[in-house]
Amino acid sequence: MDRVLHNYGLIDQDSDSSDFEHEMAELNVPIRKEKNFAERKNYFELLDEVEFQKRFRLKKQTVEMVLQELLDLIKYPTDRNNAISPMIQLLLTLRFFATGNFLTTAGDFSGVSVAAAGQIVKRVSYALAKKSxxxxxxxxxxxxxxxxxxxxxxxxxxxxxxxxxxxxxxxxxxxxxxxxxxxxxxxxxxxxxxxxxxxxxxxxxxxxxxxxxxxxxxxxxxxxxxxxxxxxxxxxxxxxxxxxxxxxxxxxxxxxxxxxxxxxxxxxxxxxxxxxxxxxxxxxxxxxxxxxxxxxxxxxxxxxxxxxxxxxxxxxxxxxxxxxxxxxxxxxxxxxxxxxxxxxxxxxxxxxxxxxxxxxxxxxxxxx
Incomplete structure (x- = not known):
């Protein structure tokens, strides 16, 4: 980004980027901040069978079978914008079903926002309902x-x-x-x-x-x-x-x-x-x-x-x-x-x- 700004005469190559951000802030020029993504843990790999069943109410083998049923329905077309994997979508939904808690809890558990958790529960639930x-x-x-x-x-x-x-x-x-x-x-x-x-x-x-x-x-x-x-x-x-x-x-x-x-x-x-x-x-x-x-x-x-x-x-x-x-x-x-x-x-x-x-x-x- 600094090279682009330098080409337009907005910053010297030798200047410090933090000084530039300070100057831009004084001029009320918006600067895009880097996105920070919470860590998304794959509990399917992290937990053993006993602990997994306690948290998700199903065996790992059963979850794998369900995932294969839903894969084409819940997988995002690309991995752009840090797309949430089908396994994490399914586990988040199962965690919501298994706890009866608010979406905030399920979202925090899986490392996604409340809004994203709500959309995932809806997305996975509709996909499952199609298999009735x-x-x-x-x-x-x-x-x-x-x-x-x-x-x-x-x-x-x-x-x-x-x-x-x-x-x-x-x-x-x-x-x-x-x-x-x-x-x-x-x-x-x-x-x-x-x-x-x-x-x-x-x-x-x-x-x-x-x-x-x-x-x-x-x-x-x-x-x-x-x-x-x-x-x-x-x-x-x-x-x-x-x-x-x-x-x-x-x-x-x-x-x-x-x-x-x-x-x-x-x-x-x-x-x-x-x-x-x-x-x-x-x-x-x-x-x-x-x-x-x-x-x-x-x-x-x-x-x-x-x-x-x-x-x-x-x-x-x-x-x-x-x-x-x-x-x-x-x-x-x-x-x-x-x-x-x-x-x-x-x-x-x-x-x-x-x-x-x-x-x-x-x-x-x-x-x-």
Whole structure:
């Protein structure tokens, strides 16, 4: 730079550059300052397997697999302006999911600014959400459906089950003045009411993460694509299990409110034990990614992408047999249990759909 200034007669070759900067400052001439970049540590290389899993909730092998899935979506075209590498982008996002802290903490951890951290979390979450159809899906082939049924049957001998359904609330900051109250749930805080269908291995088969906290579980299901697929008999000779907040139908079986016979009591016991996998899934999921427990302070679209991303990562972690993360949040298990076991006040009418349930009770549980 000094040579350029000398060519224009602004500085002598023998003069000191600091004197020149002082003179320019007196003349109010702006001088471009050198950019200082914080050190960006690659924790994938620095940490051993145990410490890595504590901080990022996934095995190194699993993170490598996820990175390969996202590489083309999150890699910057060039390395200009000290571009952040795909691995550091992914680790920053995982750290945000794993701590539930503000973006400042995740940014400082990875050596990037708060603004950059926010953009990275959004960028990686959207990239992950695009992979939903690959990982969050219903069984298709006869063999896949039979495998799901057999695993459910192994829990408490309930036949024909292809999934267990329930909803859980993900805390949010107030969305907006105009429609914020729609997101206030009956417990008084703002949330998204997430619907999920899971299998016996605590894996997500279907996730709906767009309804406000005030929406009733049965209303979410009534307007879902899953309900339409069940109505069209796409999954023949299959049922899903839900709690008393859902309306009984020929394919959605709920507990009997007041069982009187031995067969009805056996049915209820088997139904509740089998359906409990969805509550266990929510508990494991939120312990793996505590950001879902503590709440999201992001824009609505980004919050939805984060939720979907965590569902996909949880599914991948289950497929890869990643160990369940330790419970490092005080009383989180009890808090989650209280939330998930809380049954809606309104009990849906059974109408004429009880005939199929009664037939199943007589045929299957009456012989036990």
């Amino acid at each position: 159809d690959k990982y969050i899906k219903m069984p298709k082939t006869t063999a896949e459906i039979m495998e799901v049924k057999m695993k459910f049957y192994g829990i408490a001998r309930f036949p024909k089950v292809i999934g267990a359904i329930d909803c859980t609330h993900i805390k949010l900051q107030s969305p907006s003045r105009e429609n914020g109250e729609q997101y206030r749930n009956r417990k008084g805080y703002f949330s998204l009411n997430l619907q999920a269908l899971v299998n016996a291995n605590l894996e997500f088969l279907n996730v709906v993460a767009r309804w406000p906290g005030s929406a009733h579980d049965s209303n979410i299901f009534a307007n879902s694509r899953l309900r339409a697929r069940m109505d069209l008999h796409e999954f023949k000779d299959c049922v899903i299990l839900g709690d008393a907040s859902y309306a009984l139908s020929y394919y959605l079986l709920t507990p009997i409110e007041n069982p009187t016979t031995r067969a009805e009591r056996l049915y209820n016991e088997s139904q509740i034990r089998t359906c409990n996998v969805v509550e266990r899934t929510f508990g494991v999921w939120k312990r793996r990614f505590p950001v879902l427990f503590f709440g999201l302070r992001l824009k609505m679209e980004t919050s939805m992408a984060v939720i979907q991303s965590c569902a996909i990562l949880h599914y991948i972690a289950r497929l890869e047999n990643d160990p369940q993360p330790p419970d490092e949040i005080e009383n989180i298990t009890q808090l989650l249990t209280n939330e998930l076991m809380d049954i809606e006040d309104a009990i849906q009418p059974e109408h004429n759909n009880s005939s199929l349930r009664n037939a199943l009770i007589a045929e299957h549980f009456g012989l036990m």
